[in-house]
Amino acid sequence: DQQVxxxxxxxxxxxxxxSILNCDYTNSMxxxxxxxxxxxxxxxxxxxxxxxxxxxxxxGRFTVFLNKSAKHLSLHIVPSQPGDSAVYFCAARSDxxxxxxxxxxQGTILTVHP
Amino acid sequence: NAGVTQTPxxxxxxxxxxxxxxxxxxxxxxxxxWYRQDPGMGLRLIHYSVGAGITDQGEVPNGYNVSxxxxxxxxxxxxxxxxxxxxxxxxxxxxxxGYGYTFGSGTRLTVV
Numbered sequence: 001d002q003q004v005x006x007x008x009x010x011x012x013x014x015x016x017x018x019s020i021l022n023c024d025y026t027n028s029m030x031x032x033x034x035x036x037x038x039x040x041x042x043x044x045x046x047x048x049x050x051x052x053x054x055x056x057x058x059x060g061r062f063t064v065f066l067n068k069s070a071k072h073l074s075l076h077i078v079p080s081q082p083g084d085s086a087v088y089f090c091a092a093r094s095d096x097x098x099x100x101x102x103x104x105x106q107g108t109i110l111t112v113h114p
Numbered sequence: 115n116a117g118v119t120q121t122p123x124x125x126x127x128x129x130x131x132x133x134x135x136x137x138x139x140x141x142x143x144x145x146x147x148w149y150r151q152d153p154g155m156g157l158r159l160i161h162y163s164v165g166a167g168i169t170d171q172g173e174v175p176n177g178y179n180v181s182x183x184x185x186x187x188x189x190x191x192x193x194x195x196x197x198x199x200x201x202x203x204x205x206x207x208x209x210x211x212g213y214g215y216t217f218g219s220g221t222r223l224t225v226v
Contacts, residue, residue, distance in 0.1 A: 004156075034215070043118070043204050043217035044157070089156060101147070101172065102206075102215065104156035 003027045004092050006105035014113055019077040021108050023090035026071065030092040034102070035064060035075045038087045047088075048075070080112045116140050120205050120218035127195040127225045135190040135221050137205030144210045146188040147172070148180065150201040151220075157204065163188055164210075195225045 005024045013019045023033075031052040036044035050057040050064045050073070057064050063076045077084055087109050091102040121136045139146065147162040149172075159172030163182040177199060179191040188207075192199060202222050208215040 006156075009154075036217075041220075043120075043206075043219045045217070046214045049214065091157075101159055101162055102149075102157075103173075104149075104158070106154055106156040 001026075002106075003030075004090060004103050004105040006088075006090060006108050008108050009106070010109040010111070012111045012113065013080050015082055016079045019075075019080045019084065019110055019112065021075040021077075021088050021090075021110065023073045023075075023105050024071060025073075025092050027092070027094065027103070028071070029094040030103075032093045033064070033066060033073050034091045034093075035062075036089045036091060036104075037084075038089065038107070044089060077110075080110075082112050082114050085110055085112050118205055118207055118216050118218035120203075120221050122221060123219070125221060125223050127192070127223065129195060129197060129225060131195050133192050133195065135192075135203055135205075135223070137188045137190065137218060138186050139188075139205075139207040139216070140186065141207065141209075141216065142185060143207035143216070144185070146182065146205065146207045147215075148178070148188070148190045149204045149206065150174065151204060152201050160190065160203075192223075197225045199223065200225045 034049040035047040037047045038044040048059050048062045066073045087107045089107045090105045118139045148160040149157040151157050158174050161180040163169045205218040206215045
């Protein structure tokens with residue numbers, strides 16, 4: 001049972017436009033969500049996170065939106081840059097369990113064209 | 115540089131062989147985890163530890179053992195390698211507050 005799903009395996013956008021990556025989850029106990037970016041042959045790097053008590057968190061060009069009723073979160077990148085081309089993973093964690101446990105989505109490959 | 119260090123970066127094993135993937139962090143993080151990444155599957159949790167001497171199973175623990183004798187080190191042992199364990203393995207750590215997990219650069223393992 002895939003508790004965190006990224007239904008779009010890939011996304012292609014033009015430089016300067018907005019990239020929107022989506023993530024759905026099924027476990028209502030998840031209370032903290034993270035986005036990771038991964039380049040080939042490297043480990044995932046933390047991008048941005050959001051607690052379930054918020055519906056939006058911004059960090060520069062990156063904004064994460066959380067819709068708890070729909071069990072949906074999205075990552076907006078504005079403006080997109082060629083260096084943003086990577087695999088993006090969303091991840092979730094539930095309170096009351098070990099902070100060592102993250103549940104990941106399958107990932108979305110973002111390609112930003114110059 | 116501070117962070118999570120994984121060794122080796124690449125390894126080829128024959129079916130039935132055993133080996134240990136090393137993971138060390140120098141950030142004094144309490145929590146450490148092992149994940150494997152397979153195409154179309156994202157990252158799946160193998161084992162995790164909330165502190166020295168304490169470990170627990172994740173989503174896909176079969177065929178793997180872990181121990182945590184120190185805060186810094188969290189080795190992953192493959193007892194008898196199988197082709198199904200061909201994957202990229204990542205170690206990660208975080209503080210007890212769990213905000214932002216730091217990953218190592220990965221170990222690419224091939225079992226033939």
